Amino acid sequence: MKHKPDPTWMRLAGFGAGATLAYAVVLNARRNPIFVDYLLNTFVNKIPFPEVRMALYRFAGMNVDITSNIIMYAFVLQARDISIGPNCIIGPFTTLDGRATLTIGRNVNVAGEVLTIGGHHSVDSPTAEGHLGKVVIEDNAWIAMRATILPGVTVGEGAYVAAAALVNRDVEPYTLVGGVPAKKIRDRSRNIRYTLHHFPRWI
Numbered sequence: 013m014k015h016k017p018d019p020t021w022m023r024l025a026g027f028g029a030g031a032t033l034a035y036a037v038v039l040n041a042r043r044n045p046i047f048v049d050y051l052l053n054t055f056v057n058k059i060p061f062p063e064v065r066m067a068l069y070r071f072a073g074m075n076v077d078i079t080s081n082i083i084m085y086a087f088v089l090q091a092r093d094i095s096i097g098p099n100c101i102i103g104p105f106t107t108l109d110g111r112a113t114l115t116i117g118r119n120v121n122v123a124g125e126v127l128t129i130g131g132h133h134s135v136d137s138p139t140a141e142g143h144l145g146k147v148v149i150e151d152n153a154w155i156a157m158r159a160t161i162l163p164g165v166t167v168g169e170g171a172y173v174a175a176a177a178l179v180n181r182d183v184e185p186y187t188l189v190g191g192v193p194a195k196k197i198r199d200r201s202r203n204i205r206y207t208l209h210h211f212p213r214w215i
Contacts, residue, residue: 051072058084062081066080081102083103088107088109089110089111094114098119099118100117106122106125107126108128111131112146113147115146119151120149125158132162148165150166150167150169152169159174159179160178168185170186170204171183171187177189177190178191186199187199
């Protein structure tokens, strides 16, 4: 007869592994931020315990509120330049690019497979010259699945970006945008009463 694994022991094992990774992250955070990103994207983002995973993101220098959750399998670049406010949900397989700083406000939903991109290369440059641009997503915004936010873009307060949209310019507050490239579809109601919270024991 097979016995089901005891979730308590599994959680303790997760904390033990988390402590080991925390030591590695802290040891290398200042000396080698690229190696820290490697640890985050290879090991930390696969830890199924949110409290362990989020603690390690904070150890890595990411400024993320304790009420916010980055779901498993997110990919981060330059974690120390990413800031996430309270009551945010970051979906699975997202890309959080902090190379030019990424700032996410409070009560923001970023759905699965969303790309935030902090840099690009000049198309006609003989040296493939790179350019960086900070990305800002303001309070109460909602970024639907597989949307892409390009460098230098600010998504305004309460704005809603439709699924698979390509956002290449600022989005006005409380508007719904969609398409490639994204265009305004209509205004969004300002009557936002919900507070996001998704912090299960697992995932």
